[in-house]
Amino acid sequence: MTPSSEIPPFPVISWPEADGPQSARWRSEAGVPPPKRVVIADDRTTADSAYRLACEGTALLWRGDFQNARQLLQAMSRRLERKPPKRATSPLDAFNLHRQAQSQRARTLGMLLIPLDADYTIPLRRAPNVQDACAETYGPAGADTSVVSLREVLGLIGAHEWRKKGVEIPALGERIHPYYGVFSPVRGEYIDLVARTPLPSQGLAFDVGTGTGVLAAVLAKRGVQKVVATDQDPRALACAQENLARLGYADSVEILDADLFPPGRAPLVVCNPPWLPARPASPIEYAIYDHESRMLLGFLNGLADHLEPGGEGWLILSDFAEHLGLRTRDDLLAAIDRAGLIVAGREDIRPRHPKAADASDPLHAARAAEVTSLWRLKAR
Template sequence: MTTVSWSENGAPRTARWRSENGAPAPRDLVVITDDISADKALRLIRSGTGLLWRGDFHNARQLLRAIDRRLQKRESRTPPSADPGEVFLANRRARAHRAAILGGILIPLQPDHSIRLRRAPDARDACAHAYGPEGVGGDDDVGGETLVSLPELLGVISAYEWHRMGIEVAALGARIHPAHGVFAPTRDEYIDLVADAPWPRGVDQPVVWDIGTGTGVLAAVLARRGAREVVATDINPRAVRCAAENLDRLGLADRVRVAEADLWPADGGRADVVVCNPPWIPGRPTSALERGIYDPGSGVLNRFLGELAEHLTPRGEGWLILSDLAELIGLRAPDELTDRIVGAGLAVVGTHETTPRHPRAADDADPLHAARSRERTVLWRLSAGAS
């Protein structure tokens, strides 16, 4: 466990360091309160100094917003590129830079997840949900505190609200409750594609696999559609727990088996329908949530296509759900996906597509509006061999 040391009120102090995204602990640390200016805080963070907040919690959020405004103002001075791929990558770099800077404001958590700051929220349930019920600190040799960045803590609190309230899914007529670090089905157009696509010809009650199940939302839709058996897999233990809880809440636990696995169920076999909604952008994720969006070298996509045929029954189909945004911004060649499909010995039985309904698709202030306004999400129905 990484620890951070500093001096406070003339005494040496030590605390645990925690970062869900693997950010390194600050080299140096100073204690700050409400009287620090945003400019001074920014200079300290840029020098590699972490800022341990001991003031009013609301004022810490104000400081965070003030620093973010300064960073965005400086970014806006750079003329945008005409190339959509470069615009996308530049925005990614800018967001990563801002995240690294803003992560320099640190909040101390007590062993019971409480925050002993003025006007601090009660984040105990949220932190227990994200970090585990056993606490985040505790040993006397590190003073019992754990330091987390303010943006991470705010994310933990926000994620818990999503988890507590749930997300209404029209195709289910019910709510799905995402967990911290598990991609939430806020973009629901792909769910409708799975709900409406016909079963393979001659298969009435299929055995279905949901690869990369996340919250379990597609597994639930497939079970409700009448699948005889559904196996839902995910490599993320949090997703496995989240999916199992959602399916139990929906009364589907006896019809869906959730397993931790790297793509395919460990016990092998074949399925009549194999559904996969992989990350749709080639690139490196910078957080647990981004693993649902970014796929380094298209590794997950390539593995799914390359190994699909050996997991299908003779009449079986693989349902690949993928946005074409990567093609529209030049991160994937126009024919690359179809070439991979053919190269894997697969045939396209049919396609079903829809238009994304998320707010950014209609935001003409977005630098990528031209691409996002043309984005399509496609369900590719694939079979082994010639169709």
Template structure:
């Protein structure tokens, strides 16, 4: 609960935060008379502002506060640059700046009524979007305005859909489910040669929206089992299969990575960056201590049918950011008793890759996304599994230009 004084009367309401931010202990009422400097000063001091003015003015105030956050962040970045920080230190500073921005902007609050409506001048009807994100209303609730804007944006994505050329259809991500806006990794799965099997069975681990499971089914997989640990993702993926007419061939279950049994093909697109997520949505980006990656590799051999393959879809952005050592991935592959039999690469096509103003531009520009084809290593090698895996790589086409490479330049 949060508490505040308004009109000389004490009020309280339920507090909700998707990124697990604690309820603010200090809350003051704010309206159109409050200027950005005052709002920014209060928010920096951890005083929350419960908005009672015009909805569009609240959004303008949020943008004004954001400009002040960015100005302060630029000063901090200049000081850090003078210390010549590099690699993972730079990324740590970048994440810290984003966390500080989220904390300050998250101090501007709005109140949802007991039917999820927003009782502000010129406010849109947010009831349906809030119901989809939060479920049925449970009384008067206060949320951060940036979170509400995210709920509204996610609802628009869900209604409009994300076009997937590999499917010739659109995917409709649900709130809190990572949106497949980076299509290059989908194209890798759509183009890699399938294992030879009379009735191909496949697992899609961490399915999210279900887009990769749908691609596999459309490519002819006889049966696909898609798993996710998130109940929201499972619901979204099941809706995806129903929309695409694939519900009879793709089973979506809530599971912590592997389902029971074996498959001819096991596909996993784990979060690409080692790190702690700060929200459910960030769980699609950050993998604490690369745990999902490690568990996929360690469990793969036991879940493959004879002659089967595992497909690991992973970006090397972590290497460019100094978050994963070069060669560490191959060491993990070898330690799991696996070997590489093929690899397809592609370059990123999203807008940030060409945005020189992006704080991580240099790393994004060098990023390569790969589909690693893995099989159990049944061959003994006196020079050791790690060097054997490295030797396998040397036989593959060059990452960027060799014959047979699928790198998109």
């Protein structure tokens, strides 16, 4: 850490020291601005004191033992859980309260910070080696020391392990390895829909918003000769490229940086957009929340111009938003109709993820009723 002087081309966090103000590069994959108030904390800092400061908006830059910092974070989390949840009056109210609680949790727990040396080592006692995890997310190490929330670092470690281990995909008989910030295909039901629905053609398919590349891989495994998979996120593009190459589909799947559709038309166009029409709170949430249904409506409104005569567009969409009151079935059907499309058929599947059976989840009623559908759409 060095005294602040020049203004660098990245966010900077500053804090007081005995020999004067210090500063370092601020890192936040969630796009959170650097805290304005920072105090030094160490092994003598109590959980009550840390929690109070964090709730007041004061960040704690940790100088003690790394494992003690993890325990402190857990203690702060337990204090958050003690607060009785507000009673929801409707599914939509439950969703809004749930998001508020998530936001408050992220904001409060994100106030416990740790330093990173320029080579991504953590200069704390008993700190793990996070160099590979940081390099995968932040890019190659440079010359800048930095400060990051402990919660984010733990997320990087978890994502690094997922990337190494991968996610088993029964429809492929292989594993998909997600990158940090790229939606992991842990909900296999939407993959099963693509794996079982009869193909209109095996000649060409577009996979719009490919993410990890899992649906492109499923289509290639089913015998589609050429798949063009698109995405705009650089991490997703790199992730899909790596997964498809490892699975042996590099020659049959082309990865393209594009907003929604690639050029041309295809007899099959597949899209699995984010399922909830709400505003993302951070860049990482763009895989879950589709503000004002931008991707959904963009896909529907552009589909007819990218389908070959007689071709099908496969829209994979959960009705979770409908059960939450964020969208109605009539809204969806009207959007399909306005786009000059008709519904040729629909395949449905129930979710298998653990939350669907967790009665303590604040959104349990909506999750228990959820159905994921593959809508087979054709140009009118």
